[in-house]
Amino acid sequence: MQFQKNILLKNYTTFKIGGPAKYFCAIKDKEELVEAIAFAKKGQLPFFVLGGGSNLLVSDKGFKGLVLKIQDLRLRIKDSTIYAGAGASLTELVNAAANAGLSGMEWAAGIPGATVGGAIRGNAGAFEVEMKDIVRKVEAFDANDLRFKIYDLRDCGFSYRSSIFKKNPNLIIISAELNLKKNNKRKVREKMKEILNYRMDKHPKFPSAGSIFKNFENIRARDLIEKAGLKGKKIGGAQISDQHANFIINTGRAKAKDVLALIDLAKKEVKNKLGVAIEEEIQILS
Numbered sequence: 001m002q003f004q005k006n007i008l009l010k011n012y013t014t015f016k017i018g019g020p021a022k023y024f025c026a027i028k029d030k031e032e033l034v035e036a037i038a039f040a041k042k043g044q045l046p047f048f049v050l051g052g053g054s055n056l057l058v059s060d061k062g063f064k065g066l067v068l069k070i071q072d073l074r075l076r077i078k079d080s081t082i083y084a085g086a087g088a089s090l091t092e093l094v095n096a097a098a099n100a101g102l103s104g105m106e107w108a109a110g111i112p113g114a115t116v117g118g119a120i121r122g123n124a125g126a127f128e129v130e131m132k133d134i135v136r137k138v139e140a141f142d143a144n145d146l147r148f149k150i151y152d153l154r155d156c157g158f159s160y161r162s163s164i165f166k167k168n169p170n171l172i173i174i175s176a177e178l179n180l181k182k183n184n185k186r187k188v189r190e191k192m193k194e195i196l197n198y199r200m201d202k203h204p205k206f207p208s209a210g211s212i213f214k215n216f217e218n219i220r221a222r223d224l225i226e227k228a229g230l231k232g233k234k235i236g237g238a239q240i241s242d243q244h245a246n247f248i249i250n251t252g253r254a255k256a257k258d259v260l261a262l263i264d265l266a267k268k269e270v271k272n273k274l275g276v277a278i279e280e281e282i283q284i285l286s
């Protein structure tokens with residue numbers, strides 16, 4: 001397999017921000033994953049697992065290790081079960097489910113870039129549905145003891161935007177079995193369209209990583225940021241969206257340092273003015 005050098009990570013994130021990875025490889029199957037981890041261990045390199053880069057801010061200096069881009073794109077449907085490779089795109093999953101008359105993934109319509117692996121790891125969700133509601137089994141490789149393991153739903157440790165895979169970065173998700181519900185195709189498509197229209201209307205059109213901060217049960221981070229008077233605030237090429245205050249957008253030439261400065265400002269201002277400590281939902285790679 002090929003280990004490429006000095007690959008610009010901005011091209012692999014929806015934020016379109018970030019410096020180079022020292023080494024970069026695409027992983028299509030289990031054998032390649034084992035080989036890549038052996039390469040990292042031999043060279044004493046840290047590794048980072050990259051899905052669609054849609055929840056990620058990569059530092060301007062990049063990453064001095066090995067980036068593993070998960071590219072197992074398989075999607076197979078049998079009855080109401082979908083078998084998905086970790087690199088399969090959520091958008092394709094949403095479309096495949098709709099075409100098969102399966103309900104449960106409509107909430108993810110219109111999320112750009114995301115993969116099944118990244119979504120499971122962060123227990124992604126919206127409109128009161130989360131990955132935990134459809135995951136039945138996950139297969140992961142443990143880069144610590146070099147074994148492949150199967151996790152049933154109850155072993156996945158899902159909670160709001162978290163899972164056992166997030167808590168243990170040695171666990172690399174390779175595939176999943178998802179359990180959806182049979183429904184009328186037209187109804188699934190209508191729900192999808194409704195969600196797609198909502199996102200088109202409410203989400204900014206500029207490059208971003210979606211919501212920067214986690215919400216609380218009864219308070220949305222976007223309302224706190226707005227109340228702190230930060231809507232539209234700009235630093236360098238990054239801006240707190242004036243359309244959705246939990247989005248930071250890349251207006252063209254944003255650097256990671258600009259986004260980090262806005263994150264820092266939002267945390268300080270929300271804490272000082274409203275007494276609430278907000279916490280990042282996005283992952284930061286440096």
Ligand SMILES: Cc1cc2nc3c(=O)[nH]c(=O)nc-3n(C[C@H](O)[C@H](O)[C@H](O)COP(=O)(O)OP(=O)(O)OC[C@H]3O[C@@H](n4cnc5c(N)ncnc54)[C@H](O)[C@@H]3O)c2cc1C
Nearest residue numbers: 049051052053054055114115117118119124125126173210
């Ligand atoms: C416009 C927009 C709207 C969005 N809306 C939503 C929303 O409604 N709800 C929501 O929850 N999120 C939303 N997001 C955020 C994002 O799409 C999700 O968090 C998504 O699940 C991240 O998946 P990814 O493949 O892009 O992960 P990446 O960004 O590539 O990675 C995120 C983290 O997951 C890890 N990871 C990725 N793949 C694997 C794997 N196979 N095994 C182990 N770890 C892995 C990475 O190491 C990293 O730490 C939105 C993003 C955008 C840009």
